[in-house]
Amino acid sequence: MEQVQELERDVWQIDPVPVHQTLTAVKNGGLVLGAFDGDELVGFNYGFAGFQNGQVYLCSHMMGIAKAYRGRGIGELLKQKQKELAFKQGYSLIKWTYDPLESLNAYLNLSKLRGxxxxxxxxxxxxxxxxxxxxxxxxxxxxxxxxxxEHVHSASSWIDQFPLQDNNVLVHYQLKxxxxxQLSDHISLEKITDMVINEEAGKLHERFSPQGYWLPIPDNFQTLKKQDYALALDWRLKTRKIITHMLALGYxxxxxxxxxxxxxxxxxxxxxxxAL
Structure with missing residues (x-):
């Protein structure tokens, strides 16, 4: 737990979670996992028991990888081990948060882990x-x-082959x-709603017909933020508007x-x- 604290300071430059907190969480349904190179802790994952609307789940609160060890798949290995141990403890659901504009995290969480x-x-x-x-x-x-x-454990599905086409992109972008x-200024939630509802209505008789929409995000948000803070804020506010609208539509x-x-x-x- 003390090694985790040191890694927290290194990764985020913040005051770490107290050892008494992480230790108590582990004794009450939580998990703290470490990835080691010899005796050196190079990655960790910390989660505690969560409860909402009558459902118990594991709340996976923090995951950090030492800078010199990033890009080696350690985060994915930690998550897969977390899934294995959480299942043994009786969990069927794990929740965590990430910045929606951080593409590396998004790729791991959705494309690799199938969250x-x-x-x-x-x-x-x-x-x-x-x-x-x-x-x-x-x-x-x-x-x-x-x-x-089944969604998590299936080797592939229609989602993995869904095509990126001009007519199924929610909002387009241009290069400054x-x-x-830069995401287009011409964002119409009404147009998005009409597009989604009309396609859904047209496919009610096709139970397994693929349906989906694409939304662009920057490939490297941290680099973009350093070069143009106003543009980074623009991405934040526009994608917030679109994503919350899509979730409200059941997507x-x-x-x-x-x-x-x-x-x-x-x-x-x-x-x-x-298939959840």
Whole structure:
């Protein structure tokens, strides 16, 4: 637990969670997992028992990887071990939050782990002063990871083959000077609603007909924020507006598609079409 504290300081430059808190959480349904290189802790995952609307779940609160060890798949290994141990403890659902504009986290959480972006929390933690979050509203996607579901355990599905086409992109983007992507100012929630409802109505008789929509986000939000803070805020506020609207229409985020065009794309599909 003390090694976890040191890694917290290194990753976020913040005061760490007290040992008495993490230790008590572990003794009451929580999990703290460590990834080690020899005796050195290079990654950790911390979660505690959660309860909401009559349902028990594991709330996975923090995961951090030492800078020199990032990009090696350690985060995915920690999550898979967390899933294994959580199942043994009797959990069927794990929840956690992440910044919806952080594409690396989105790719891990949705495309690799097959969690779903099911809730959007505006300014979740208020003003944050750590290196990654300082200066912007701390909006968060809440991931629901249904660890016993067919959606999580199926090798592939129609979601993995869903095409990116011009007519199923919710809002388009253009490149500003300096080749930074900017989301279009022409965002019409009414148009999005009409598009979604009309397609759903046309496919009521096709029970298994694929249906989904794509939303671009910057491929590297931290770099964009350093180069153009106003543009980063613009992305935050516009995507907040669109994502909350899609969730209200019964859609959830299920995948992040990587491209080499300066943006990656979220895929939103109707939640009722998922085997959860």
């Amino acid at each position: 779903i972006g099911a809730e959007y929390i505006e300014n979740c933690y208020g003003e944050m002063n750590d290196a990654l979050n300082k200066g912007l509203p701390s909006d968060r996607f809440q991931v629901h990871w249904h660890i016993t579901s 000077s300096g080749q930074l992507p 959830v985020a299920v995948r992040l598609l990587k491209t080499d065009q300066g943006v990656h794309y979220y895929l939103f599909v109707p939640q009722h079409r998922l």
